[in-house]
Amino acid sequence: MKLTERLRSLTRPVRSVPLARHLLVGLIAFLVVAAIIGSSSQYLQTRYAEMAFFAIAAGGLTVLTGLSGQLSLGHGALMAVGAYAATLVLERTGGETLADVFVALLVAIAVCAVVGVIVGVPAARLHGPYIAGATLTLAVAVPRLANQWEFLGGEQGLQVPVPRAAELPVWIQDLVWFFTAAEIDQYSFLAYLGWFLLILAFVALANLSRSRIGRRWRAVRDDDVSAELAGIHLGRARVVAFTVSAMCAGLAGGLMAMNVRLTAPGAFTITLSLTLLAAVVLGGLGSLTGALIGAGVLAFLPHFATDLGESAGLSATQAAEVTPVVYGLVLMLVILLAPAGIVGSLRMFLARSSLGQTKEKTT
Amino acid sequence: MQQFLDTTLGGLVLGAVYAAFALALCLIWRSTRIVNFAQAAMAMVTTYIALSLINVDVPYWVAFLAAIAAGFVLGAVIERVIIRPVEGKAELNAVILTLGLFMVLHGLTALVFGVQHRGFPAPVSTNAMTVGDTSIGITPFGILTIVVVAVVMAGLVVLFRFTDLGLRMRASAFNGEVSRLLGVRVGRMLTLGWALAAAVGAVAGMLIAGGDLVNPAFMDPFVIYGFIAAVLGGLDSPIGSVIGGLILGLSLSYVTGYVGEHLAPLVALGILMLVLLVRPSGLFAAAAARRV
Numbered sequence: 001m002k003l004t005e006r007l008r009s010l011t012r013p014v015r016s017v018p019l020a021r022h023l024l025v026g027l028i029a030f031l032v033v034a035a036i037i038g039s040s041s042q043y044l045q046t047r048y049a050e051m052a053f054f055a056i057a058a059g060g061l062t063v064l065t066g067l068s069g070q071l072s073l074g075h076g077a078l079m080a081v082g083a084y085a086a087t088l089v090l091e092r093t094g095g096e097t098l099a100d101v102f103v104a105l106l107v108a109i110a111v112c113a114v115v116g117v118i119v120g121v122p123a124a125r126l127h128g129p130y131i132a133g134a135t136l137t138l139a140v141a142v143p144r145l146a147n148q149w150e151f152l153g154g155e156q157g158l159q160v161p162v163p164r165a166a167e168l169p170v171w172i173q174d175l176v177w178f179f180t181a182a183e184i185d186q187y188s189f190l191a192y193l194g195w196f197l198l199i200l201a202f203v204a205l206a207n208l209s210r211s212r213i214g215r216r217w218r219a220v221r222d223d224d225v226s227a228e229l230a231g232i233h234l235g236r237a238r239v240v241a242f243t244v245s246a247m248c249a250g251l252a253g254g255l256m257a258m259n260v261r262l263t264a265p266g267a268f269t270i271t272l273s274l275t276l277l278a279a280v281v282l283g284g285l286g287s288l289t290g291a292l293i294g295a296g297v298l299a300f301l302p303h304f305a306t307d308l309g310e311s312a313g314l315s316a317t318q319a320a321e322v323t324p325v326v327y328g329l330v331l332m333l334v335i336l337l338a339p340a341g342i343v344g345s346l347r348m349f350l351a352r353s354s355l356g357q358t359k360e361k362t363t
Numbered sequence: 364m365q366q367f368l369d370t371t372l373g374g375l376v377l378g379a380v381y382a383a384f385a386l387a388l389c390l391i392w393r394s395t396r397i398v399n400f401a402q403a404a405m406a407m408v409t410t411y412i413a414l415s416l417i418n419v420d421v422p423y424w425v426a427f428l429a430a431i432a433a434g435f436v437l438g439a440v441i442e443r444v445i446i447r448p449v450e451g452k453a454e455l456n457a458v459i460l461t462l463g464l465f466m467v468l469h470g471l472t473a474l475v476f477g478v479q480h481r482g483f484p485a486p487v488s489t490n491a492m493t494v495g496d497t498s499i500g501i502t503p504f505g506i507l508t509i510v511v512v513a514v515v516m517a518g519l520v521v522l523f524r525f526t527d528l529g530l531r532m533r534a535s536a537f538n539g540e541v542s543r544l545l546g547v548r549v550g551r552m553l554t555l556g557w558a559l560a561a562a563v564g565a566v567a568g569m570l571i572a573g574g575d576l577v578n579p580a581f582m583d584p585f586v587i588y589g590f591i592a593a594v595l596g597g598l599d600s601p602i603g604s605v606i607g608g609l610i611l612g613l614s615l616s617y618v619t620g621y622v623g624e625h626l627a628p629l630v631a632l633g634i635l636m637l638v639l640l641v642r643p644s645g646l647f648a649a650a651a652a653r654r655v
Contacts, residue, residue, distance in 0.1 A: 065455075069455075071455055071458060071459075073462070122636050122639070122640055125639070125640065125643075126639060127454075128454035128455065128458065129397075129398035129454060129457075129458055130594070130639060130643075132398070132400070132458045132462075133398065133400075133587065133590040133591070133594065133635070134632070134635055134636065134639065136400070136586065136587055136590075137587045137590075137591065137628060137631060137632040137635055138632060140583075140584065140587055140628045141628035141629040141631070141632050142629075144625045144626075144627075144628055144629070145625065145626075145629065147625040148623055148625040148626055270583060270586075271466070274462055274465070274466055277459065277462065278463070278466075281459055314474070315477075317477075317478050318473065318474055318477060318478070321470045321473035321474050321478065321579075322470070322474070323470075324466045324467075324469060324470040325466070325467055325470035325471055325474065327463075327466055328462075328463045328464065328465070328466030328467035328468075328469075328470060329463070329467055330463070331459055331460070331462060331463025331466065332445065332460055332463035332464060332467065335449065335456050335459050335460045335463065336445070336448055336449070336460070339456060
């Protein structure tokens with residue numbers, strides 16, 4: 001008994017300080033994930049890498065929509081901006097070393113931060129269907145620009161140079177070899193990189209939503225008049241939320257470019273934006289765990305649904321359409337039956353059952 | 364000069380189609396305060412129904428009427444089954460719901476009819492008309508488009524201004540509770556509003572498809588252009604929607620003609636933002652503050 005109390009008092013700083021707690025959870029999560037990635041097949045590694053960049057974008061979107069209450073259907077466009085920024089940098093630098101990769105991703109984040117402010121300022125004044133329509137227009141308009149300017153490569157898009165595993169610092173190669181007994185190759189590298197950045201981004205987002213900034217967002221979302229009376233600058237809070245969200249989308253876009261190895265306007269359709277929305281609505285708006293679940297669905301469902309469609313006798317192009325139908329149905333069913341999404345519904349269920357228990361105790 | 368005239372005429376035809384779309388959005392907004400982002404997908408479905416009829420040698424105009432009827436039924440069913448549960452709830456829910464509907468209709472059409480492009484016939488010629496020796500930038504089908512949109516518009520004005528049914532629809536949109544007390548079947552009126560809107564959307568779909576290629580994505584730009592045209596007109600005013608559609612059609616036609624085709628959506632976004640920031644209630648709506 002005494003020992004456990006002792007232990008508790010020792011770990012209190014970790015449990016009570018959000019940053020320490022989030023970092024610890026992040027570290028453990030990364031070790032677990034790294035072990036899983038290291039022992040997976042190449043196909044699964046690619047799926048994990050895909051899940052990572054979807055989760056980063058969905059995390060940014062869920063913070064924006066769930067916490068600050070602004071809907072964005074333009075995240076596909078923001079991912080496109082990030083992807084093109086990263087691709088252009090990688091083209092210049094050659095993109096073979098780890099440093100090149102990080103420089104490209106940082107540029108993608110920075111460019112998206114600027115775009116986020118530009119879009120966020122007018123978007124802060126819109127609500128409901130208006131912001132939906134405006135951001136949807138953004139999703140259509142931005143990828144089309146690639147056809148307008150020569151250096152963006154037009155409809156065929158730009159090839160993305162891929163980092164070579166042999167150029168990675170020796171200590172990373174040794175570390176991976178030590179833990180997984182497998183050589184790091186291009187596919188596992190992208191999966192490790194994706195999940196490393198995903199966990200960093202989620203720790204940052206979790207901390208942000210626990211901070212004063214996050215409290216302001218929630219206040220603005222729940223009641224903008226009261227928030228304003230309490231001294232919160234509505235516009236500023238919303239623009240900050242949009243910018244943070246855009247930076248996540250930029251990072252996700254940069255990672256997507258490296259994974260897909262081709263950056264072309266055809267990859268950033270309205271459907272991509274709506275798909276991201278489906279992911280966060282399914283998981284539960286405002287929940288990072290929900291965003292992760294949604295991203296998992298985005299990474300694994302298309303192959304599953306396409307296989308299912310093909311085994312049902314559809315042609316390959318038709319089978320590819322099964323996925324958007326499923327996403328659309330998910331959006332509609334979640335809104336009609338469980339608007340809080342998976343995580344929100346679970347939380348409500350748990351809260352209700354624990355409430356029932358305390359009631360039983362008191363009576 | 365010749366190019367300017369051609370671009371203007373092309374813009375007017377385009378504007379007429381946007382106007383029809385904006386009109387459909389406006390009808391739904393007036394009755395249920397929902398922006399229907401699935402409007403274009405619904406019109407795409409009815410256009411495919413008409414195409415399948417035409418392919419089995421049904422006359423064009425019969426197929427046209429069938430598309431309208433299909434739109435009417437589709438709109439009524441969607442309102443009754445899918446939209447009714449979220450009416451009056453958080454506005455985000457309705458938006459997400461119609462977006463989900465957009466994806467489902469889109470995907471299902473591709474599953475049923477395939478994703479390949481198909482030719483769609485037009486009842487009249489789609490070659491540019493000539494005056495003397497010079498050809499001018501409008502086709503007989505373009506003129507038909509403008510005429511049909513004008514007829515639809517006039518029909519709606521007559522319905523809302525001069526009939527008992529229109530009065531009841533306006534009343535239930537204006538104040539559902541009071542109308543219900545006065546004996547108006549409000550639920551039925553809302554369903555009728557959606558059905559009418561979908562029928563107008565079906566007309567727009569036929570006009571867009573005529574003489575062109577269709578595939579399940581052919582209506583996608585109209586999701587946003589119809590919305591922008593409706594917002595230009597203030598979402599609440601049918602006349603405003605039509606004028607908004609014409610303004611948008613002309614602007615985009617000039618941008619496409621003189622600057623670059625791929626910049627059109629960006630310019631549309633610019634117009635939308637400008638209107639929303641300067642006159643959020645639209646160019647034609649009576650000034651009204653947003654209730655907090």
